[in-house]
Amino acid sequence: MPDAARLVPPQFYPCLFVALWSTGFIGAKYGLPDAQPLTFLSLRYALVLLLMGAVVLWTRAPWPARGSRAWVHIAVSGLLVHGVYLGGVFTAIAQGLPAGITALLVGLQPLLTALGAGLFLGERVRPAQWLGLALGLIGVGLVLAHKLGSGLATPALQAMLLPAFVALLGITAGTLYQKRFCPAFDLRTGSLIQFLPCLLLTALAAWAGGESLEVRWSGSFVFALAWLVLVLSLGAVSLLHMLIRQGSAVHVASLFYLVPPTTALFAWALFGETLHGLALAGMVVAVTGVWLARR
Template sequence: MNPRAQAFLPLLFVLLWSTGFIGAKLGLPYAEPLTFLSTRYVLVIAVMLAVVIVSRAPWPRSWGATAHIAATGLMVHGLYLGGVFMSIKHGLPAGVTALVVGMQPLLTAVGAGALLGERVSPRQWLGLVLGFVGVALVVGGRAQLGLPAGDLWHMIWPALVALLGITAGTLYQKRHCPSFDLRTGSVIQFVPALLLTALVAAQTETLHIEWHGRFIFALLWLVLVLSVGAISLLNLLIRQGSATHVASLFYLTPPVTAIIAWALFDETLSPMAIVGMAVAVSGVWLARQRSAR
């Protein structure tokens, strides 16, 4: 791959991934979270199966490899996306949800050292901490919920599940299946995510969808841009870089989401938020520097 194009991929991933919260905000008023996600997964599988058939993409050579890819799908899609959508639907602001799952780089750095043997330098640790501080500054103004502890816990526990899911999925994929065909791999990842999500939705939701224009737009955006485009980029980045490097990109999601929300919904940015964005960007830059050899 051209070095310039390769350097651009992380920035493109952050931009696309950040629109996921915007898509949720647009679509969730018209469908319950797991029903929304189940519909999304069905369309993603259909699209990717068509791509696989037309391109004659290769499937994994063993059932073991298939199982590893499927396991990452349960964590990265089923747990992460399910948790994020449920928290937003339960009333947790998107910025606060982003802050919770934004702790992923710290957890991934710890896990990468313990499970993958990746060396995290002091400079990278400093970058990770700065990134977390920056994210906290960006969304801190939105955390004044004034809710009883029980209500807040009802909102935030799905986001904690999402945090654990995306962290475990990133580490698991890096260790057990860092390289696979992105076309067939996407199908394998989304099928178990669909089964789990649809099963829980059938037990806990009405499965009703209001086919409003906003919902259709949000659904198609999340299918084509997020589930096909951003997830393929995530898999590619995990293949090319360390788990810590890839995870540090998630620190940029809340600031970029805030900018998009300002552009689309006229949400104002406080001076603290602007400072936080600068701190987060600096932290990501440090965290993505290679360890000294």
């Protein structure tokens, strides 16, 4: 996948990343009815390891220096970016939290990352970037305003929100950690180092949490699993690593503001979900905010 990604001009990496990453919520909607969330993710991680392991053997990709701390740093970043983030998102959606609300909560990441980048990475966030981050948040809120106002404020919603907040903290901490401790590593061997602990801990959590570990191998589940493995875990994640390597943490995080509007477009095209005029206006505001944050 890294070789394939190089066929795309680097200036298009951000747009491609947003488009691919946004399909993750769609894949979850297709696959989760046929498997419980952590079981689904365990299968996903196992397939990624098999495929990327074959790539590593075929290309003889280099590993980090033996005995170096890079192994630990890469593994920790993977647990945060993949294990905690995806575990929280899939659990929230499986418990009934609408994908749009989940995307909105995860959409808070750019603001948290901007705060963390100043504290832990020494990055200077300019006033124009803060304005862009604020506009992006407003735009995301406008896109999903009709969902927030549709009678979802029930006591049961509070229990659903917890996994989504855990996912938000995971992706924010993972982005900052990787930028600080391991911004550059071979994406092939690095994927093995990242996904192996994710598989072990997610499978253990599925067993400890009482999941049935059963899967109904429907056509929609097979499609969703294949899409999430090939397009998300290999394609979009490789792009994310390259973007973290090339840019500041704030620049990369600002792209996540475009995920909820893009997900809304996919949901409109695939499932016929309505896009209100307020949502269209929010998309324009979010795009403007990301443009300011990335200038």
